[in-house]
Amino acid sequence: MSTDTWPLWEVFVRSRRGLSHTHAGSLHAPDAEMALRNARDLYTRRMEGVSLWVVPSTAITASSPDEKDPFFEPAADKPYRHPTFYEIPEGVKHL
Amino acid sequence: MTGTDTTTARPAPALGGAPARAALALGDDALVLAQRLGEWAGGAPVLEEEVALANIALDLLGQARVLLSLTGDEDELAFLREERAFLNLQLVEQPNGDFAHTIARQLYFSTYQHLLYAELAAGDGPLAGLAAKAVKEVAYHRDHAEQWTLRLGDGTDESHHRMGTACDALWRYTGEPFQPVDGLGTDTAAFEPAWLDSVTAVLTRAGLTVPDGPRTGAWAAGAGRQGLHTEHFGRMLAEMQHLHRSHPGATW
Amino acid sequence: MTAGTAGTAMTARAPGTDAADAAAQAAREAVFDAAVAADERIEPRDWMPEAYRATLVRQIAQHAHSEIIGMQPEANWITRAPSLRRKAILMAKVQDEAGHGLYLYSAAETLGVSRDELLDKLHTGRQKYSSIFNYPTLTWADVGAIGWLVDGAAITNQVPLCRCSYGPYARAMVRVCKEESFHQRQGYEALLALSRGTEAQHAMAQDAVNRWWWPSLMMFGPPDDESAHSARSMAWKIKRHSNDELRQRFVDIAAPQAEALGLTLPDPDLKWNEERGHHDFGPIDWTEFRDVLKGNGPCNEQRITQRRRAHEDGTWVREAAAAHARKHTAQPGEAQA
Numbered sequence: 208m209s210t211d212t213w214p215l216w217e218v219f220v221r222s223r224r225g226l227s228h229t230h231a232g233s234l235h236a237p238d239a240e241m242a243l244r245n246a247r248d249l250y251t252r253r254m255e256g257v258s259l260w261v262v263p264s265t266a267i268t269a270s271s272p273d274e275k276d277p278f279f280e281p282a283a284d285k286p287y288r289h290p291t292f293y294e295i296p297e298g299v300k301h302l
Numbered sequence: 303m304t305g306t307d308t309t310t311a312r313p314a315p316a317l318g319g320a321p322a323r324a325a326l327a328l329g330d331d332a333l334v335l336a337q338r339l340g341e342w343a344g345g346a347p348v349l350e351e352e353v354a355l356a357n358i359a360l361d362l363l364g365q366a367r368v369l370l371s372l373t374g375d376e377d378e379l380a381f382l383r384e385e386r387a388f389l390n391l392q393l394v395e396q397p398n399g400d401f402a403h404t405i406a407r408q409l410y411f412s413t414y415q416h417l418l419y420a421e422l423a424a425g426d427g428p429l430a431g432l433a434a435k436a437v438k439e440v441a442y443h444r445d446h447a448e449q450w451t452l453r454l455g456d457g458t459d460e461s462h463h464r465m466g467t468a469c470d471a472l473w474r475y476t477g478e479p480f481q482p483v484d485g486l487g488t489d490t491a492a493f494e495p496a497w498l499d500s501v502t503a504v505l506t507r508a509g510l511t512v513p514d515g516p517r518t519g520a521w522a523a524g525a526g527r528q529g530l531h532t533e534h535f536g537r538m539l540a541e542m543q544h545l546h547r548s549h550p551g552a553t554w
Numbered sequence: 555m556t557a558g559t560a561g562t563a564m565t566a567r568a569p570g571t572d573a574a575d576a577a578a579q580a581a582r583e584a585v586f587d588a589a590v591a592a593d594e595r596i597e598p599r600d601w602m603p604e605a606y607r608a609t610l611v612r613q614i615a616q617h618a619h620s621e622i623i624g625m626q627p628e629a630n631w632i633t634r635a636p637s638l639r640r641k642a643i644l645m646a647k648v649q650d651e652a653g654h655g656l657y658l659y660s661a662a663e664t665l666g667v668s669r670d671e672l673l674d675k676l677h678t679g680r681q682k683y684s685s686i687f688n689y690p691t692l693t694w695a696d697v698g699a700i701g702w703l704v705d706g707a708a709i710t711n712q713v714p715l716c717r718c719s720y721g722p723y724a725r726a727m728v729r730v731c732k733e734e735s736f737h738q739r740q741g742y743e744a745l746l747a748l749s750r751g752t753e754a755q756h757a758m759a760q761d762a763v764n765r766w767w768w769p770s771l772m773m774f775g776p777p778d779d780e781s782a783h784s785a786r787s788m789a790w791k792i793k794r795h796s797n798d799e800l801r802q803r804f805v806d807i808a809a810p811q812a813e814a815l816g817l818t819l820p821d822p823d824l825k826w827n828e829e830r831g832h833h834d835f836g837p838i839d840w841t842e843f844r845d846v847l848k849g850n851g852p853c854n855e856q857r858i859t860q861r862r863r864a865h866e867d868g869t870w871v872r873e874a875a876a877a878h879a880r881k882h883t884a885q886p887g888e889a890q891a
Binding site for chain 3: 341353554
Binding site for chain 1: 348350353354357445446449453
């Protein structure tokens with residue numbers, strides 16, 4: 208990394224109160240304070256957000272696509288986790 | 303608010319006399335600095351900063367348009383006045399120089415503007431409404447300038463040297479903002495100590511020496527608020543005004 | 555450093571030495587092909603053919619470079635904008651272009667190339683940007699013509715890219731297209747004001763349209779039968795429509811818009827063809843296109859020199875901030891070292 212290179216940060220924006228922060232994109236900044244400010248300037252200049260997170264890209268550990276099956280397939284055979292699995296007599300309300 | 307251009311419908315000039323002149327002075331500060339920052343477009347040190355400088359310029363241009371419109375037609379005032387009729391501080395007309403000069407100018411001016419607008423917003427004068435909105439924008443400009451002053455002052459040997467040079471060079475224009483402005487309804491001299499404390503704290507934290515030169519130039523008889531400017535200003539105005547003036551009476 | 559563990563693309567692994575590797579490779583290709591065929595998005599860490607990755611890097615980089623080089627011809631008029639309203643609009647537009655460059659460099663970085671690398675390739679002429687920006691903005695009307703015609707052509711090109719098969723590129727384009735909707739309208743409005751203005755203003759507008767029309771048509775790239783990369787990009791769903799299709803779509807949209815402006819387009823052969831349901835238009839001077847592409851346009855040298863100078867002048871600033879961060883914070887990049 209050359210002496211004038213800034214690390215990459217991932218930016219998460221909360222678009223309005225009550226919603227989660229959502230990944231908006233990334234940017235370069237020398238440090239966390241500047242990353243926040245750059246994120247404010249870049250990703251909320253049209254009033255897109257009320258709160259920001261910045262995370263160094265290197266701090267994110269991601270699941271690997273190669274492990275997709277062991278990670279995500281097992282959930283597919285547990286339909287009893289979903290409310291639609293259960294039969295309720297016609298007319299019963301508030302369930 | 304988004305999508306509608308709230309800037310085209312303007313009230314008839316609301317101010318006259320000394321208050322109008324004061325609004326014009328603040329409007330000229332904002333307009334001239336926006337014009338200078340606009341010169342950076344496409345030339346900033348890094349793309350992220352390109353966006354940041356444009357945000358600040360757009361805030362200032364917005365302030366300028368409201369302030370000028372309080373006293374007349376914004377375009378007539380911006381494009382058809384002669385140099386001596388502009389009332390901006392000499393500080394804001396100084397050339398961009400390197401990035402350190404731009405940041406030093408931002409630090410000195412934004413700190414002043416923030417203190418002034420906070421004061422105006424707290425009052426009940428004709429500029430209180432505008433100041434209440436602008437003070438939030440200016441707080442961000444001040445923070446931006448402080449953050450960069452810290453990084454340049456306490457970065458590399460080269461940046462430390464450049465930032466020191468810039469702070470020294472512009473120091474002589476930092477007395478003028480605190481001279482009294484008729485019609486402003488606030489005592490600008492009263493917050494000079496707060497300005498000095500704040501700038502001193504930032505420069506000290508950045509490892510920079512607080513300049514010790516005079517805070518007004520030796521030739522300070524008139525200065526910007528009285529319509530006396532530095533040589534750089536005429537050239538800047540010529541560029542800003544020439545197209546508008548080449549087509550008298552045209553609408554754009 | 556391993557920048558962006560979450561975002562960096564996996565490229566094809568080193569070729570295996572045995573049959574098992576070959577089978578695994580074939581399986582990965584099958585998964586990729588099936589995803590593209592099913593109109594699913596390819597995401598950074600999915601396996602992808604090396605040529606797909608290279609095509610995307612080339613295209614996204616060129617797109618990003620075009621955004622930031624494209625700032626220059628318009629920034630040329632910020633300080634001279636003839637009204638404060640127009641000055642604010644133009645500043646906001648040029649700022650958007652910097653932002654769009656940023657979104658696109660970010661998308662490219664998910665493919666494992668750094669922005670530094672891409673900028674270096676731009677600065678040394680190893681990657682291109684859209685040739686349109688090698689034409690000069692000689693009058694204020696050029697700002698309007700760029701908004702109407704150049705951005706109009708760009709939008710025609712870009713809207714289909716929102717459905718591009720590569721996720722990060724498609725998402726960046728959604729953001730770009732959303733923000734760009736005002737760019738074309740402001741240009742059209744500026745031209746309209748000139749066209750309906752004084753005689754001198756009208757002439758200025760007509761002159762600008764005369765100069766920008768043909769280069770705008772060239773923005774869609776060479777005709778389909780000469781386009782080097784088109785067919786494969788279409789198969790990969792990086793590209794959704796051919797150059798000639800998009801060009802025709804643009805001409806059909808622009809012709810009535812010109813009429814409403816009260817301006818003419820500089821093509822005596824331009825006319826509505828009832829049978830085809832499209833406008834016919836005259837032949838494009840591809841010699842000029844290739845010449846500008848080769849570096850002989852009026853501003854090629856100037857644009858790159860200015861870009862390089864901004865980058866070089868900024869080096870000490872970027873170094874200072876990086877040095878400050880090393881002194882005062884634990885560097886994220888080094889946290890895992």
